[in-house]
Amino acid sequence: MAPPLTGVRVLEIGGGIPAAFATRWLAGFGAEVARSEGPADALTQEEEWYLLARKHRIEVDDATLRQLALAADIVVEDQKPGTLRACGLDPEELRREKPALVIVSITPFGQESPYADWEATNLVAFAMGGIMSLTGDPHRPPLLTGGKQALYLGGLHGFGAALAAYFGALQWGEGDWVDLSLQEIQAGMLELYGPRSEYEGTGPSPRSGNHVRAVWGLYPCADGFAGVCALERQIPALFALIGDPALREERFATLESRAEHDDELQAILYNWFAERTKAEIVALGTKHRVPLGAVLTPLELLENATLRERAFFEEVRTPEGRAEMPGRPFLGLEWTPPFLESPGESTERVLAAWLGGAE
Amino acid sequence: MRRLPLEGIRIADLTMVWAGPFATKILAEMGAEVIKVESPYAWDLVRTLIPQPGEPEPWNSSYYFNDYNRDKKSVTLHLQHPRGRELFLRLVERSDVVIENYRADVLDRLGLGYEVLRERKRDIILVSMAGFGKTGPERDQVGYGPIIEQMAGLASLTGYGDDGTPYKTGISYGDPVAGAAAAGAVILALIHRRRTGEGCFIDLAQREVLATMIGESFVLASRFGRVPSHRGNRDDRFVTQGVYPARGEDRWVAISVRSDSEWKRLAELIGRPDLAPLTAAERRARHDQLDEAIAAWTRERSADDAAEALQQRGIPAGPVRDTADIHDDPNLNARGFWVKLPHPRMRPWRQPNTAWRLREARPHPRRHAPLFGEHNREVLCGLLGLSEAELEELRREGVIGDAPVDPRFG
Numbered sequence: 001m002a003p004p005l006t007g008v009r010v011l012e013i014g015g016g017i018p019a020a021f022a023t024r025w026l027a028g029f030g031a032e033v034a035r036s037e038g039p040a041d042a043l044t045q046e047e048e049w050y051l052l053a054r055k056h057r058i059e060v061d062d063a064t065l066r067q068l069a070l071a072a073d074i075v076v077e078d079q080k081p082g083t084l085r086a087c088g089l090d091p092e093e094l095r096r097e098k099p100a101l102v103i104v105s106i107t108p109f110g111q112e113s114p115y116a117d118w119e120a121t122n123l124v125a126f127a128m129g130g131i132m133s134l135t136g137d138p139h140r141p142p143l144l145t146g147g148k149q150a151l152y153l154g155g156l157h158g159f160g161a162a163l164a165a166y167f168g169a170l171q172w173g174e175g176d177w178v179d180l181s182l183q184e185i186q187a188g189m190l191e192l193y194g195p196r197s198e199y200e201g202t203g204p205s206p207r208s209g210n211h212v213r214a215v216w217g218l219y220p221c222a223d224g225f226a227g228v229c230a231l232e233r234q235i236p237a238l239f240a241l242i243g244d245p246a247l248r249e250e251r252f253a254t255l256e257s258r259a260e261h262d263d264e265l266q267a268i269l270y271n272w273f274a275e276r277t278k279a280e281i282v283a284l285g286t287k288h289r290v291p292l293g294a295v296l297t298p299l300e301l302l303e304n305a306t307l308r309e310r311a312f313f314e315e316v317r318t319p320e321g322r323a324e325m326p327g328r329p330f331l332g333l334e335w336t337p338p339f340l341e342s343p344g345e346s347t348e349r350v351l352a353a354w355l356g357g358a359e
Numbered sequence: 360m361r362r363l364p365l366e367g368i369r370i371a372d373l374t375m376v377w378a379g380p381f382a383t384k385i386l387a388e389m390g391a392e393v394i395k396v397e398s399p400y401a402w403d404l405v406r407t408l409i410p411q412p413g414e415p416e417p418w419n420s421s422y423y424f425n426d427y428n429r430d431k432k433s434v435t436l437h438l439q440h441p442r443g444r445e446l447f448l449r450l451v452e453r454s455d456v457v458i459e460n461y462r463a464d465v466l467d468r469l470g471l472g473y474e475v476l477r478e479r480k481r482d483i484i485l486v487s488m489a490g491f492g493k494t495g496p497e498r499d500q501v502g503y504g505p506i507i508e509q510m511a512g513l514a515s516l517t518g519y520g521d522d523g524t525p526y527k528t529g530i531s532y533g534d535p536v537a538g539a540a541a542a543g544a545v546i547l548a549l550i551h552r553r554r555t556g557e558g559c560f561i562d563l564a565q566r567e568v569l570a571t572m573i574g575e576s577f578v579l580a581s582r583f584g585r586v587p588s589h590r591g592n593r594d595d596r597f598v599t600q601g602v603y604p605a606r607g608e609d610r611w612v613a614i615s616v617r618s619d620s621e622w623k624r625l626a627e628l629i630g631r632p633d634l635a636p637l638t639a640a641e642r643r644a645r646h647d648q649l650d651e652a653i654a655a656w657t658r659e660r661s662a663d664d665a666a667e668a669l670q671q672r673g674i675p676a677g678p679v680r681d682t683a684d685i686h687d688d689p690n691l692n693a694r695g696f697w698v699k700l701p702h703p704r705m706r707p708w709r710q711p712n713t714a715w716r717l718r719e720a721r722p723h724p725r726r727h728a729p730l731f732g733e734h735n736r737e738v739l740c741g742l743l744g745l746s747e748a749e750l751e752e753l754r755r756e757g758v759i760g761d762a763p764v765d766p767r768f769g
Contacts, residue, residue: 004551029547041596046575046582095719110716115690119675123592123600127613128688132602133681134529136519141602142611142679144592145528146516147573156536156572160543161715164389167546168364168720170553176364176717184696187685188711189535191377192409192423197682199422199708204609204681210527216505218514218527225514225525229505231404255410282510286500293506295525297515298580301570306495312567313577324581326571330544330563331492333551 003030003334008166009354011072012055013065013089014038017122017148018106018182019078020051021155022162026074027054028328028335034058034072034350036065037343038079050325053316053338056346062087064351070098071354073169074162078106078154081116091177102165102175106154110181120182125150129186134193138207154182214258214265218295219273225295226273226281238290242272314338361720363390368549371396371447371454372431375403377504377531378565379460379488380427381538386545387430388713388722394454394738395431395729396447398438399760402731403428407766418731418763420704425728426711429700433729434738435759438469443758447471448479449743455552456484456545460537460565463489463498473560482558484548488541492564502565504531511569516576518589525589536572537565598622598642602679603654605662611679612662614653614669616642624672629656702727732761 008031012023015038027033035055043051060068066089069075075094077084084091084105091103105111108120108128118124123144126132136143161178169175187194193205211217215230215238230238232255239247246252246268251261258265273281278294285292301307302324314327316338328335368391372383380395380403387393397403405427406418414420434450437443448471451457457476459466466472466487473485487493490502491510500506505527508514513533517526544561552558570577579585592613594600599622600615616622619638626635631652642649657665662678669676680688686697686709697709705727713722739745739759753759 001555001557004547004554025543044575044596046578049578050574109690110694113690113694118670118677119673120677121594121597121600121615121617121675123594123597123602123615124613124675124677127602127611127679128677128690130680130682130685131528131530131532132613133611133679135517136526136529140519141592141604143517143519143526144590144602145526145532146513146518146587146589147576149513149528149532149572152572153536153539156539156543157714160385160539160546161717163543163546163550164364164715165717165720167550167553168362168717170550171364171367172362174361174719176719179716179718180714181694181716183688183690184694184712184716185714187680187688187691187696188714189381189530190682190685191530191534193530193682194685195422195426195708195710196409198686198710199705204683205529208529210524218509218525220524225509227505227509227514227527229503229531231408231503233404234501282497282500286497289499289501291501291503291506293500293509295509295514296512297586298512298573298576299584299586301512302577302581306491306497307567307570309495310492310564310567312570321582323578325577326567326574329540329568329571330561332544332559332561333547 001334003336005029005031008032008074009072010074010076011068012036013075013077014079016042016078017047017051017151018154018158019076021152022076022104022106022158023055024051024053025159025329026162029333030336032056034068034346036060049316049323049340053340054336055341056350057341057343058347058350059344060347062089065089067355069094070101072101074102074104074166076104076158076162081107081111095175095177100169100173100175102162102169102178104158104162104165104178104180106158106180108182110184111179122148122151125182129183130190130194131186134205134207136207137209142207150182150186153185154180157185211266214262214269219270221273221281222275222277224278226278227293227295228269229291234290237288241284241288241290242268244268316340363720363722365389365391368392368456369454370394370456370458371450373457373459373461375460376405377427377534378537379458379541381535382541382545383431383458384427384429385539385542385715388724389715390722393431394450394734395428395433396436397433397731399435399757399764400437402763406731407763416704416762418766422705422708425702428728429724430726431729432734432738433732434735435732437758438471440758442753442756444470446739446743451476451483452479453742454480454483455549456486458486458541458545460488462501463491463493477558482552482556484545484552484558486541486545486548486561486563488537488563488565490565492567493562504534507533507565507569511566512576513569513573516573516587520589520591533565533569537563537568540568593646598639599646599649599653601650603650603657605657605665606660610662612657612665613677613679615675617675621674625669625674628668628672629653698724700724700727703730731763732759735759
């Protein structure tokens with residue numbers, strides 16, 4: 001079985017995390033991705049190893065970049081609005097010249113908007129999308145979720161939106177220009193809290209710290225931290241597992257009555273978690289069909305038996321060393337082996353293949 | 360008139376709660392016909408997750424359910440009943456994609472595994488999105504979003520840095536991440552089918568998808584045996600960076616300084632030119648103290664005014680939007696992000712538009728989430744060719760239903 005995107009040509013421009021993560025998956029599933037470098041410090045070395053695997057790195061002038069864009073099936077870029085046009089690659093013009101072309105632009109606030117010219121980092125983009133207001137301790141400032149989630153979300157949605165527009169081009173002959181905004185992506189994933197504030201008019205939802213309620217949160221355990229997330233249907237199994245006779249009493253019987261005794265319930269759970277290790281807690285969750293988890297680190301996950309059995313990680317080797325990193329995002333379609341190039345390494349090869357020696 | 364990319368694609372949707380419905384919401388926005396299949400005995404629990412005292416049909420009036428199930432059709436089928444199962448298989452014969460996010464063992468127990476589906480539709484695409492995948496020792500674990508966040512490594516990276524405590528994200532973050540990936544997986548499988556004529560079985564583990572969102576931390580771990588320390592709201596490269604108190608209760612403004620020249624402009628703006636010459640290394644060493652100086656300035660201003668002033672000087676800054684004021688964000692409003700749709704049981708409210716803005720095809724939400732079983736007649740009679748009498752018989756036998764049986768909260 002050939003990788004599903006074999007022969008599909010993708011041009012990545014700008015090359016921050018949003019564009020680079022979107023095209024990482026496209027490349028993994030077989031697309032030929034040419035990456036035109038962005039600013040030298042756009043990515044850390046760890047990010048380069050992870051995000052640039054399988055990419056053909058090129059260095060060309062703007063006029064050549066324009067030719068490559070017209071030779072591509074999909075262009076993915078994450079520069080500030082207006083930058084492409086200023087370089088002679090006006091997306092609307094490219095679309096007119098090549099009706100099947102898909103262009104995906106990923107920006108913090110969208111192409112045309114009051115904040116289109118605003119500067120943003122991962123922190124600023126995360127702050128303005130709403131999720132941050134819910135994250136962290138209610139008595140402390142809002143907290144940034146780990147890694148660079150606002151930027152990665154742009155890449156995640158960039159992958160899907162690029163494929164949607166590309167499938168549209170296959171079906172109907174017309175590509176599109178996709179205008180993704182990091183702020184919109186996040187504002188549309190505020191779970192029940194966004195619509196609740198709006199529909200019930202109850203004001204902003206508070207930060208819940210590590211406990212939405214006692215049966216939904218994180219606790220210290222014997223060797224780290226672990227957690228529970230039980231809905232009503234799992235409460236009986238959870239209480240049976242904990243085994244404290246107090247849990248059979250009336251005040252813990254319903255969602256409403258438990259809410260009034262949440263501190264007491266948390267105290268019982270603190271004790272239960274404190275006496276067990278992460279591995280014990282995860283095993284008990286599986287055995288008793290109770291949603292329990294453990295806070296695992298990347299180091300622990302590299303040794304995780306499930307991820308090993310499913311061959312989740314892939315390895316890259318460079319003269320500087322080797323690294324293991326997440327590979328295919330899902331199983332079922334062919335994923336290609338990784339390689340890493342140096343900047344500009346494929347310029348001549350890509351020009352010859354895409355432009356037929358026109359350069 | 361431009362057509363939407365997925366017009367002509369039919370999806371039999373068994374997903375529930377948030378991750379799966381988030382995926383099929385996107386696919387519906389992209390033009391697919393999504394037929395949501397619930398059982399009168401096992402409905403999407405999000406319909407009844409939020410107590411609605413006094414509401415006669417709470418399963419038809421949940422804002423939470425609505426926002427992630429718009430543009431879909433609703434069919435009720437008791438899949439453990441032989442006739443319910445058979446009707447589902449007849450629907451599969453007329454569908455392009457089946458998608459489910461049950462616990463890993465459930466679809467096979469229902470007798471609806473990939474091989475069974477393939478016998479009825481040779482090129483069917485099945486997307487399963489169990490929390491930990493279909494194989495491996497953790498496969499039977501219940502994988503709600505907060506558990507996924509712990510087990511994927513993400514929660515271990517989040518923390519203020521001074522108390523050693525990891526933090527959960529304030530939403531069930533693993534769900535919409537897995538959902539967006541699953542939507543992409545469906546379209547990728549459709550591309551593959553178009554090129555080869557073959558269907559496929561996608562085994563998507565929600566935990567694995569979330570781990571791909573922190574890929575660089577695995578590079579660090581495998582090369583150097585290290586994990587990143589908790590940084591609070593700070594950054595290795597952008598000094599100073601943080602979230603600072605603004606005027607008002609629980610109001611905050613995020614600020615990132617990326618360079619010496621941005622720092623110089625910030626120092627002048629906040630009336631502390633004495634701090635302007637500090638290098639990044641010096642700022643790093645004195646971060647706490649500089650945070651105080653910045654906070655002294657931000658406290659006197661609204662978050663929006665502070666951000667505006669910083670942005671005018673080219674410094675990344677923005678107000679921390681909460682779940683209420685985000686509906687009044689000028690940028691989202693100017694882009695028409697919040698939309699209102701009529702709903703037969705609810706008053707209008709502002710809901711998120713599609714994030715996948717195809718500027719020419721212009722996808723947008725068209726219809727409220729379906730009432731429970733709203734499209735039973737349309738799908739079972741119109742698409743599968745049942746008679747009215749057969750429909751009535753199915754209703755009598757409890758194979759289909761117009762309301763959940765014995766509804767409770769979640």
